[in-house]
Amino acid sequence: MSDVADMALAGSGVGRIEWADRSMPVLRLIRERFAADRPLDGWRIAACMHVTTETANLIRTLQAGGAHVSLAASNPLSTQDDTAAALAVEYGASVFARSGVDRDGYYRHIHQALEIGPDLVLDDGCDLVNLLHLERTDLLGAVKGGCEETTTGVIRLHQMAREGALKFPMVAVNDTDTKHMFDNRYGTGQSTLDGIIRATNTLLAGKTIVIAGFGYCGRGLAERARGLGARVVVTEIDPVKALDAVLQGFAVEPMDDACRHGDVFITVTGNRDVIRGEHLAAMKDGAILANSGHFDVEIDVRALADLAVAVNPGVRPQADEYVLADGRRLVLLAEGRLVNLAAAEGHPAAVMDMSFADQALTCAWLAEAHAGLAAAVHDVPKEIDTEVARLKLASMAIGIDSLTPDQEEYLRSWRLGS
Template sequence: MDIADLSLAYAGMARIDWADRSMPVLRQIRERFAAERPLEGLRIAACLHVTAETANLVRALQAGGASVALAASNPLSTQDDTAAALVAEYGVQVFARAGIDREGYYRHIHQALDTPPDLVLDDGCDLVNTLHTERTEIVDRVRGGCETTTTGVIRLHQMAREGALRFPVVAVNDTATKHMFDNRYGTGQSTLDGIVRATNTLLAGKSIVIAGFGYVGRGLAERARGLGARVIVTEIDPVKALDAVLQGFAVLPMVEAAAQGDVFITATGNRDVISAEHLAVMKDGAILANSGHFDVEIDVRALADMAVEVNHGIRPQVDEYVLVGGRRLVLLAEGRLVNLAAAEGHPAAVMDMSFADQALTCAWLAEEHERLGPGVHQVPAEIDTEVARLKLASMSVRIDTLTPEQEEYLSSWQHGS
């Protein structure tokens, strides 16, 4: 293991238990796994955010019979007390420290792989990439994996197109429940939470520029408007741009939006979405935040090159870059995920859905991996439906069911109008 302080375990247990109260679906799955043991004897290597919510996923996997080695997928999101509790109370091999550098980050991924895994869980494709580039001696024993973020799925599809992906990976990120709960409602809320915690700024009346109108961008735009902000969307996809326009949002190219925005949030999964060209025309005091996966959406190197002075840590997770002429641009969380670095990530109730998808997909993959070829696969629809059903039940919400006559009508082509 490699964690910051084992003595933090007591505080970590309190944090994990608090999250568990808001994760009834995963709790039901943990109980089911304890009875059925679908992961008996399997070793899982995971590269995920080391948070209390992830800890409850790990507990479910262990209940199913798996042993787990966990590395952090983002150094700024690691909760050192959670890491300590996972080691001390649950016997998990954890390789994660808050704020560790890039070298340490990849060292931890290698350590999680040192005992070759049967299954892998990834958040951003760094672990899978490492398996295919630096740990090729063990890649062939991996039965399959799961990927939980858009950026990772994009990278996996490219690997598959080039014939580089050597085992099946299930795009857990692409389930309807994950898109709805995690990307739209979870990121929409937690990103704004991170910005407000970091800056204590009033969003009402501000012009907020949101780069990307996918599930995350939509959630951000809806919630920013609800807080009284004027929302500007930038997009490269005509369909998504039209969707934003029809929802009443302004849509502009970034080079035009850059001069108008007070707060900028990137949510695209691509690099250099905010570049030197855009930084050059931004207002004094403009706030820059990233809600995409990696710290490449805002060109932080260009920002540093343009600065004549940098004031690091003027508030927690807030760095001020002073440009020629005295104009100041404020970067949050070093350009990394602001909702995890400056806040606490998604509420546990959100991760309940995402990790329920993850846990059930792991069990399915353990059983079905032999019939799946190398490539990117979708989560079976019945898993998505089961997670939604369990969540509704936990909320005491009931829905209608089809009558036999309705089922027969929907399955027949012979009924006229």
């Protein structure tokens, strides 16, 4: 059973999924391995993720390992209806996702995905795990573990663990090097600017771009915005990250100051109300507001609506213009949701190749190791991270050095000095 917009779109979805697959050689190798070893044979996996072509190739890989997978969308605006149809019709997954579904439909779809009675869960923002713990406690006993792939979701999981609320082990796939160093930095860095350019057709060279948050996503954005000729201003609450931004040559200011002269604002913090009413009231005419944090809470959209005397929806695709009392106009992209997935196509497949390889191998590891894991947040085993990097380098025909026996002995011994 599935709930998708149009099953007739399956043919075009297959073409797009196969196109993405060409840039995902690591996941393809893992799929071949899974098909031979069947590490997930008979396991039921419920996933709440962006329904994109790259995600489809992860689902195919889990299925090759023997899993039965149900999938709900983690963001209504990121769902690709043809991909959802292809997964349901051609690949045999249960898919509950429609582009632009409302809030009630969003949660209904997560409930439907959970009807599989999952052994494992894959989450993107912790909404599925949250729902399990608050409303579907009848299913908790069967869940052996799961994976979370976003900074926002990992923050929520750690809070659940601190309060003793988390009932099964969750692995923070987001925190592994081959995820956050590449997906967050290079994927978000490129795809966010792609979404802004598609939505506005603005020239970024010469603009002042204010980036709220200097984690891996913020660093990637800052690097690429500077490369396009923008003046980059960073806002931060963490003094270490702020210092890092300064030493990389970026201006650092409080949002109270940056809001007055920024041309484009991008939030990537994982927290709420990063851009508030007082900031919006001080912005210059034509300022562009975009969010690449997981949830639509980083820009206070309600405060923006309260300030506006008129709203011109859809002045461009995924761009709404809010007119203030003095005539100034602020442009909100993608309703304050993930601009890189709503206004563009998300991360390039070559980046998601590593993130989803981490997910697939971690699922196989959880199927074996879950009994010995506490109900807490766990790191991805280092050997999985290393294997994914090794496979990616091999797919790029890049070789690296290995330690000689003498070097290995030197690293093992504390007796050898200078």
